[in-house]
Amino acid sequence: MDTEQRWLWGAKEKPVRALVLSGGGGRGAYECGVYKYMEGAGLIPDILVGTSIGAINAAAIASGKTARDLETAWLSTRTRDIQRFWRLRPWRSIYDTSPWARTLHRFIDFDALARTEKRLLITATEVEKGDLRIFDNREVEITPAHVLASCSIPLVYPWTRIGDYHYWDGAVMANTPLSVAIDAGADEVYVVLLSPVGERYIPPPRWPWQAFAVMLDLALSATFENDIKQLERINQLVAQQMDEKHRYIRCRVIVPSREIGLLQILRYDPRTSRELIDLGYQDARQALEEKN
Secondary structure (H helix, E strand, O other): OOHHHHHHHOOOOOOOEEEEEOOOHHHHHHHHHHHHHHHHOOOOOOEEEEEOHHHHHHHHHHOOOOHHHHHHHHHOOOHHHOOEEOOOOOOOOOEEOHHHHHHHHHHOOHHHHOOOOOEEEEEEEEOOOOEEEEEEOOOOOOOHHHHHHHOOOOOOOOOEEEOOEEEEEHHHOOOOOHHHHHHOOOOEEEEEOOOOOOOOOOOOOOOHHHHHHHHHHHHHHHHHHHHHHHHHHHHHHHHOOOOOOOOOOEEEEEOOOOOOOHHHHOOOOHHHHHHHHHHHHHHHHHHHHHHO
């Protein structure tokens, strides 16, 4: 912690640490690798924020799963454990996610989650109103339905109904909900992106499917760019002693050092998961050790 941050935080105050995990389907094994490094370095989050696959990883950690537990779950999960082609009518999506409902318990201890002292916030998009909905474990008991709601990619997966409302993937509105962590009171935030867009040079796509991948990643990263600007404004106001609601917010971003293909969103393969876990660990070590 530098001198300015120590003065802004208070020398004896412990920062509230948040881990923000973005969406990206099968690419989420990368987040497991990042958390593996953080756990080993003693960087244990007080607040977990997640969207889509990030919601699953966040809920797993909040429920008390260790990095090793999470790694074991990823390495035992295949595409057939997540989805199957839709066979029922009426048609609402390409895939049926009923296998996910069973596989979630491989990742998350829902009984322990109901008792956790950690704060968990996961996002979903309310179809009827088009609003971003934040499920907060301080307000509702997080169930498999809440987690699946955050993972319900429009058209690809069916929406999830909770009560009188239907929900799609939280990434429709905010794939990397940094602002949610800020609003929850975090002043030390670790953000894990599953795309390098905005963090390193991306060459112009040569093929249509490459163009689609870049377009999707650009759309998913847009809200994060706005959140970063909000964070910078808050820090400027805190430094000027014009914001009494926040402390100085330190943000660390971990991003893949190489591109992870778009097709990995819908594929879950132990061999690929192993590679992504190792990549996430290496990238986290490089990003965090360089700044400590």
